[in-house]
Amino acid sequence: MYELIIVRTNGKEERNKIEKKPNFKDLYKYLNCDMIEMLRGYDKGISNRSFDIYADECSKLKYPFYKNHKATGFWRTWLKRNMGIKETDSYIAGDIAIINKLKR
DSSP states (O other), X not given: OEEEEEEOTTSOEEEEEESSOOXXXXXXXXXXXXXXXXXXXXXXXXXXXXXXXXXXXXGGGSSSOOBOHHHHHHHHHHIIIIIOOOOOSXXXXXXXXXXXXXXX
């Protein structure tokens, strides 16, 4: 079992339990895109470990684009914790997906 978490640009999370781990083709539908960029994130509300963030590779090229404040926070926390980078002007735009494997 897996939990698929979609974090929308408005900060709302959609959590779905699914049997099979989603592949990129599945994620394209959830994120409304055709190219995915993988980033890393950290947030204790999601996992006690770092996790992959799946984001639209071209989200900043779409008009209008929307900054995803929640996802940017996950990413910046990971950067600070793992890379020692305390500040960056960069951000994540658009909806993102996170996949958690659930314990049986």
